[in-house]
Amino acid sequence: MSRHRIALVMASGVASALLLTACGSSGGDSANTGAAAPVASASAGSAAPADGGTSAASSGTSTASSGTGHMVSTNMLMSKTMSGMGAVVTDAQGFTLYRYGKDQVNMSMCTGDCAQTWMPVMADGTPQGMGVQAKIGVVTRDDGMKQITLAGWPLYRYMGDSKAGEMNGQGKNGMWFAVTPAGEKMAAAG
Incomplete structure (x- = not known):
């Protein structure tokens, strides 16, 4: 099977798993003080796609899950201007990244x-940025996984964003905010 087909099959499986998980999610947004659940790492490759970074098959971003948790791996943070909202940070696939209050x-x-609903963004190699002004780093979580930070703040992807460019988590419960290229939280819509 060609690499392209393998990547497409993998992306389809990930999308199906995300949809099933989102449908079954209780919407719990509260933090649990227990250790983060360990999860398996998956990689969809890191070649630059011809579509400007939105192809799941070759974007350098992957999603993995186990029976106890979810995570997103990436090696690239990008600045993207959202209509009416200004610039926000996305992963290589164009999904909005968030900070937790x-x-x-x-x-x-x-x-x-x-972490079931707000997937920690894990480092897949050395994270880099395009159009991101704040310092990109990593923090070691309780489970030993390396989570990407921007200006020191851990980054997450929201399960409620089903496609690139969505910001369904913005202002959620007054605790979740899209992150700007300067590492600040985006102001809640008034």
């Missing part, structure tokens, strides 16, 4: 059930 600099407080 209960996190501390270089410390993730979103574990357990929280």
Whole structure:
């Protein structure tokens, strides 16, 4: 089977798993003080796609899950201008990345059930940025996984964003905000 077909099959499986998980999600947004659940790492490759970074098959972003948790791996953070919202940070696939109000600099407080809905963005190699002004780094979570940070703040992807460019998590529960290229949280819509 060609690499392209394998990647498409993998992307289809990931999308199906995300949809099933989102449908079954209780919407729990509270932090669990237990350790984050370990998950298997998956990689969809890191070649630059011809479509400007939105192809799941070759974007350098992958999603993995186990029976106890979800995560997203990437090696690229990008600045993208959202209509009427300004610039936000996305992963290589164009999915909006978020900050959590209960996190501390270089410390993730979103574990357990929280990390089921708000997938920690894990480093797949050395993370880099395009159009991102704040310092990109990593923090080691309780489970030993390396989560990407921007200006020290751990980054997440929201299960409620089903396609690139969505910002369904913006302002959620007054605790979740899209992150700007400067590492700041985007102001809630008034």
